[in-house]
Amino acid sequence: MYDIRGLNEECGIFGVWNHERASELTYIGLHSLQHRGQEGAGIVCANGEYLFGARGMGLLTEALSKDQLVSLREFPHAIGHVRYATTGGSELSNVQPFLFKSHRGDLGLAHNGNLVNAVRLREALEDDGAIFQTSSDSEVLAHLLRKNKSSDRKTRMKSALRQLKGAFAFVVLDEDSLTIALDDHGVRPLMLGKIDDSYCVASETCAFTATGAEYIRDIEPGELITLSDDGIDFDRYTDSEKPNMCSMEYIYFARADSEFRHTSTYTIRKSLGKQLAREMDVDADIVIGVPDSSLAAAKGFSEEAGIKQEQGLLKNRYVGRTFISAGQEARERAVRMKLSPVRDVVEGKRIIVIDDSIVRGTTSRFIVKALRKAGAKEVHMGVSSPPLKNPCFYGIDVSTHAEIIASQKSTEEIREEIDADSLTYLSVDAMHDVYHSYGSRGQCDACFTGNYPIEIIDQVLPQEKDLKTKGV
Template identity: 40%
Template sequence: MQHQDSWHSDRIKEECGVTGIYTRAGGAARLSFFSLFALQHRGQESAGLAVSDGDKVHMHRGMGLVSQVFNEEILETLPGDLAIGHNRYSTTGASAIRNAQPIYCTSSIGDIAVAHNGNLINTAELREEMLAAGEHLETTADSELIARLISNSLHLGVENAVSHVMKKIKGAYSVVVLTKNMIVGFRDPWGIRPMTVGKLEDGWMVASETCAFGPIGGKVVHELKPGEAAIIDRDGMRLAQASKTERPAMCMFEFIYFARPDSVMYNTTLYGARERMGVELAAEHPVNADVVVPVPDSGIPAALGYSKASGIPYTEGMTKSRYIHRTFIQPDQRMRERGVQMKLSPIAEHVEGKSIVLVDDSIVRGTTTTQIVKMMREAGATEVHVRITAPPIKYPCFYGIDMASKGELAAAVMTVDQIRDHLGADTLGYLSIDGAVKAVERDFTRNKFCLACFSGDYPIPVPKNMTKMAFEETAKSGEMTSFQKGQIPLFDAEETEDSSVTEE
């Protein structure tokens, strides 16, 4: 169960991070550990690895951060040269160990494991179909459906199996599959969720973000195209177009907030894209002020861009406690009421007596920004002008990002002026959709992005009655079956609900 302090309930939650690694020298689990560590920002609820030594698939998963789930002794129990890994933030399915990934299945070609980032929108149909066919489903996560579908199709050959599964599943996904002898990574036909191929000195890898390559000496080779698959085995890596490509629709929020600033997507670092968002923001919403202040950490590049473009000096107006989310100790009620003060502290001497431009990445419900504005005023700021790099979020996401339901989104129920008053700000300016697109794609191609949470234009049509928990509700009402004997148990760690403080 996640606690509900305002900071954490008001931030957009990351989705998941996946990796797949082949290293000729063996020790794939150790390399994967460090790659997952670099992807920790994409999910802090659970982590897992599946490793093949060519004979068996070994697994370990647990609740918490990568450093809490793995240690030297555990890595010793995971021998092999092929591995897939996963960091999870739950988007469907309860946050419980049974939904941790990778998911294990047996198949016609032996053990397989599957890990997934994203969200399917036809889980209810798929689940019904599979139960009717006598399939045993163990978890409430859509990832298990993908795993079962793949395991049932591998007799067709891996490329055909992936193509077959991609015809059946609808939604946003980047998937890694491990068999005893290979890894397959593939992206959905719209390329909503990211995945890039990298080269290691003695092998290959795929990962959600390129920041996972550096710590283990990997070099970026190729950002998978929508519908494309990378097949990595002991002979090398090959690419295959596993499904027809729809229009590319990469998630704009990867650029605004989720991905690590040093990662590269669409040929730009996220840092560069965010800095240019700040430049666009300064052009769209200029203001006379003394200093530009970022909300750390994600507001920093945009604040620098705003400062450069406007000539208003940049300063740090607050510091962020970097380790608060790395505890399993729950704050008590008094601490929750302190809201953002659990996480941010003002640097009064930088803002006292000054009018400030406060730059942040997004406003979801507005409670966090309200508290930050108040904190800056209490620290002595005379005027607070809020500038936001995400356009107003008016629609929910069904593609793997947990923001809020429509009625809870500030911009869905209030005008910009009403939100400004609600925040207690002097002025409020959001970057326009076109401004965000231009900051990423300098030649301006709006139709390369998913912009649905801003525009309501969903690239993959969403069923009318869909909610993010729809599948879980269906699953709860159905009979949950126990896992077949002789397979690696799904409950391979203590089954506890996550009580950690998850990062924004």
């Protein structure tokens, strides 16, 4: 989800149609997706006559009280959302799912992704009389749906979706249907499942595991699915299909037990580590992975390189992900709280540290320093992804080049900055080879290569903006 003031987030969604425990299943599904959003959560339910919802700030257990969950218990249809936000975006009004009331019926909406033409659409809608209740781009879809005068629900939905540009995975709930839509590039993941005789949808398959649902398949780019009492309807809102799922979903965001096209993220990350071992010529005593998202890559590296893997870093489970912590000072504090070396493992050793990415360099710098303080003889850093050089406009909290160390410094300069003995990144070609070997039909690698698959309409890239300001 994208806040029009320039804030990017990574979110998780879940929905289920026609199940006697719909709100409970949605809560459980959202709990398994908590890694995708820790600053707000909500659930909206329907019963065939009207919609009712609850939402709040913080982790799921903080955002929704027991009394609120009890009030949702009797509803057979539900959608839910967990949200990340950055500075200025942590407001209850922006917590999803949104619930809109009108004489034409109630509407609940949850969105993962980032619309790149939301500002233009919003301005046009406001000029036409629309009044927005939030600063979120997600609200644009609701206004487009209400503006369309067609009596056919699917016609309204297709017309609205065709006006959107960017990355979006939507679940839309009304009194008598649940609609699922994915953008024509499929940038954000979205999965179809089934529990008992009811269909469900989730950002990741780990939510199906938690709820006991069967993972059916990945929802395809440009696909439009409608769940109702008539059953399930498969359709498309566009003939365009250009698969470009976010590479960082494979590398970092998704949980290790989640699957893409029936292959676990763990398996993919392990293969990325194997590829890195083939490209990294360093002799060492042990390999350690940065917990948790890098452990699979470290395992693959260890197996390929023939170097023993050890648990040289421990993670405090009660600290959130620093990649999206708001503010540099907060990120540095979180890293100190989150990771600590095991002296008995690392003392006197030549160590290869495997991490999945380096964004700002805060974590890597701390890890190297902490390992040396714990007695490590050498610290070599291996990264199971290419250098992250460019901002993301499709739903990840890296929105300017100034936030990204590899956009400002060479690999050698980064090595010096983090004080590692060596630094090796996985090549772009090797990364693509791994993805394609597991059935991926295309990835968005803009953060590595600068090749944006979807035109950035509302805002130019920061470097281009600087040039325009200077009159170039």
